Amino acid sequence: xxxxxxxxxxxxxxxxxxxxxxxxxxxxxxxxxxxxxxxxxxxxxxxxxxxxxxxxxxxxxxxxxxxxxxxxxxxxxxxxxxxxxxxxxxxxxxxxxxxxxxxxxxxxxxxxxxxxxxxxxxxxxxxxxxxxxxxxxxxxxxxxxxxxxxxxxxxxxxxxxxxxxxxxxxxxxxxxxxxxxxxxxxxxxxxxxxxxxxxxxxxxxxxxxxxxxxxxxxxxxxxxxxxxxxxxxxxxxxxxxxxxxxxxxxxxxxx
Amino acid sequence: xxxxxxxxxxxxxxxxxxxxxxxxxxxxxxxxxxxxxxxxxxxxxxxxxxxxxxxxxxxxxxxxxxxxxxxxxxxxxxxxxxxxxxxxxxxxxxxxxxxxxxxxxxxxxxxxxxxxxxxxxxxxxxxxxxxxxxxxxxxxxxxxxxxxxxxxxxxxxxxxxxxxxxxxxxxxxxxxxxxxxxxxxxxxxxxxxxxxxxxxxxxxxxxxxxxxxxxxxxxxxxxxxxxxxxxxxxxxxxxxxxxxxxxxxxxxxxxxxxxxxxxxxxxxxxxxxxxxxxxxxxxxxxxxxxxxxxxxxxxxxxxxxxxxxxxxxxxxxxxxxx
Numbered sequence: 001x002x003x004x005x006x007x008x009x010x011x012x013x014x015x016x017x018x019x020x021x022x023x024x025x026x027x028x029x030x031x032x033x034x035x036x037x038x039x040x041x042x043x044x045x046x047x048x049x050x051x052x053x054x055x056x057x058x059x060x061x062x063x064x065x066x067x068x069x070x071x072x073x074x075x076x077x078x079x080x081x082x083x084x085x086x087x088x089x090x091x092x093x094x095x096x097x098x099x100x101x102x103x104x105x106x107x108x109x110x111x112x113x114x115x116x117x118x119x120x121x122x123x124x125x126x127x128x129x130x131x132x133x134x135x136x137x138x139x140x141x142x143x144x145x146x147x148x149x150x151x152x153x154x155x156x157x158x159x160x161x162x163x164x165x166x167x168x169x170x171x172x173x174x175x176x177x178x179x180x181x182x183x184x185x186x187x188x189x190x191x192x193x194x195x196x197x198x199x200x201x202x203x204x205x206x207x208x209x210x211x212x213x214x215x216x217x218x219x220x221x222x223x224x225x226x227x228x229x230x231x232x233x234x235x236x237x238x239x240x241x242x243x244x245x246x247x248x249x250x251x252x253x254x255x
Numbered sequence: 256x257x258x259x260x261x262x263x264x265x266x267x268x269x270x271x272x273x274x275x276x277x278x279x280x281x282x283x284x285x286x287x288x289x290x291x292x293x294x295x296x297x298x299x300x301x302x303x304x305x306x307x308x309x310x311x312x313x314x315x316x317x318x319x320x321x322x323x324x325x326x327x328x329x330x331x332x333x334x335x336x337x338x339x340x341x342x343x344x345x346x347x348x349x350x351x352x353x354x355x356x357x358x359x360x361x362x363x364x365x366x367x368x369x370x371x372x373x374x375x376x377x378x379x380x381x382x383x384x385x386x387x388x389x390x391x392x393x394x395x396x397x398x399x400x401x402x403x404x405x406x407x408x409x410x411x412x413x414x415x416x417x418x419x420x421x422x423x424x425x426x427x428x429x430x431x432x433x434x435x436x437x438x439x440x441x442x443x444x445x446x447x448x449x450x451x452x453x454x455x456x457x458x459x460x461x462x463x464x465x466x467x468x469x470x471x472x473x474x475x476x477x478x479x480x481x482x483x484x485x486x487x488x489x490x491x492x493x494x495x496x497x498x499x500x501x502x503x504x505x506x507x508x509x510x511x512x513x514x515x516x517x518x519x520x521x522x523x524x525x526x527x528x529x530x531x532x533x534x535x536x537x538x539x540x541x542x543x544x545x546x547x548x549x550x551x552x553x554x555x556x557x558x559x560x561x562x563x564x565x566x567x568x569x570x571x572x573x574x575x576x577x
Contacts, residue, residue, distance in 0.1 A: 095339070099305055252305065
């Protein structure tokens with residue numbers, strides 16, 4: 001456990017030593033802020049309409065602001081994740097520091113978990129930037145905080161799953177750019193997979209649709225924790241980390 | 256301290272290390288000598304548990320590299336060919352990180368970092384970013400990293416490559432200071448380096464050990480007596496072996512004459528000189544004055560370089576024939 005934290009601390013440190021962390025945070029603050037403004041403006045407009053026309057809409061901040069913002073964030077996440085994971089192993093392999101890690105008295109899975117944990121914390125730190133927007137809602141209204149918390153939990157689970165896959169991809173190459181592009185391709189694919197269900201209802205389409213990470217995020221954004229979604233994300237995390245472990249092992253047999 | 260038996264490492268298309276065996280005793284500095292691509296790095300990577308061998312076994316400090324890699328890793332300090340440095344870290348930060356990786360902590364860690372920073376003369380750059388360091392400093396930080404947890408065995412892959420002459424001397428001195436407490440294997444293709452700091456040499460070529468000897472023996476062969484190969488031929492009729500041998504033995508400065516082979520009317524001898532004597536001119540004169548032809552006259556072993564080249568190229572030639 002101590003070793004995992006040593007590795008994680010080192011990774012976090014190197015994120016914040018380079019411009020990556022700040023760049024991603026700034027980019028995310030901008031985009032998330034834009035979506036937040038859009039959703040609140042829409043919400044306010046509906047509020048005014050309902051006053052003017054006298055017709056009453058269900059005015060629910062959770063439904064009209066928080067949920068769409070969280071959904072949008074989960075899509076932005078797909079673009080952030082490759083940039084977080086691409087250097088994790090590729091850089092160590094390129095510069096030869098992987099030799100230091102692998103010949104130290106520390107287990108492979110400790111290295112992998114440490115790096116994945118650091119990536120997850122980095123992702124959480126980026127998400128936290130948009131939390132400022134949410135706090136504004138609490139200052140001017142009284143949204144329900146529980147569904148929001150569940151939404152964030154969903155974001156972290158989804159992020160964790162894609163980060164695990166990204167960690168694996170980073171371990172298969174010594175070129176960061178290749179790792180980043182490949183991870184982005186996988187993220188994109190896992191996003192659009194559920195589109196097949198809109199035109200096809202056969203069993204295979206359901207299976208393919210089930211693989212989509214965004215399908216499983218939907219319930220979280222509504223504030224619902226479904227065991228099946230949690231299991232989906234957890235198994236994806238496990239798969240990604242397991243593949244990383246195998247690929248780190250194969251490095252020793254091949255290199 | 257280190258025991259390697261029938262070690263073999265096969266890659267997909269080639270054999271990097273082919274059935275090598277050697278032993279290193281505690282406190283020794285052993286030079287691992289060989290041309291590029293001979294299998295030095297592969298052997299070192301196996302000893303540091305970076306990769307497992309395909310065949311054979313290797314033991315470090317009594318622990319097998321396959322059965323108990325953790326125990327081996329705890330006892331080995333390793334400096335790869337390119338020092339494993341993180342450019343975005345400061346030197347002291349890097350050393351603290353490595354120390355934690357090696358299982359050190361608290362006051363002991365701080366004490367060790369201070370100690371190795373002093374020993375490797377990197378104290379004055381402790382707060383500098385590694386990316387800003389010169390090559391010499393990087394190499395020293397790499398060395399500091401390797402000795403940080405006070406390992407019983409140090410494995411250094413070309414520790415002086417790419418340094419300027421002054422830095423090379425400093426690094427050698429540092430390695431020499433480290434011997435005694437540590438058992439050291441260092442790979443190199445610089446021969447004088449081995450001569451200066453190692454007690455034992457393992458020469459490896461094409462994945463095979465071609466010679467293992469103490470530096471003492473090798474340098475004796477180098478500085479001391481000269482071994483000369485002589486081929487003598489008669490101008491008319493067959494030669495009498497004993498008369499030629501006797502004539503050669505009478506030459507001033509010769510300590511021993513060994514008949515090697517007879518081919519037709521040609522005789523080949525290996526003539527050894529006394530310490531520090533040059534005997535080639537005398538032998539030439541003696542042979543010619545006796546009325547024989549001198550077909551060949553060359554020194555068999557004058558330097559470590561020569562031994563090295565002969566061993567490695569003979570092996571290469573054999574390999575090519577196969």
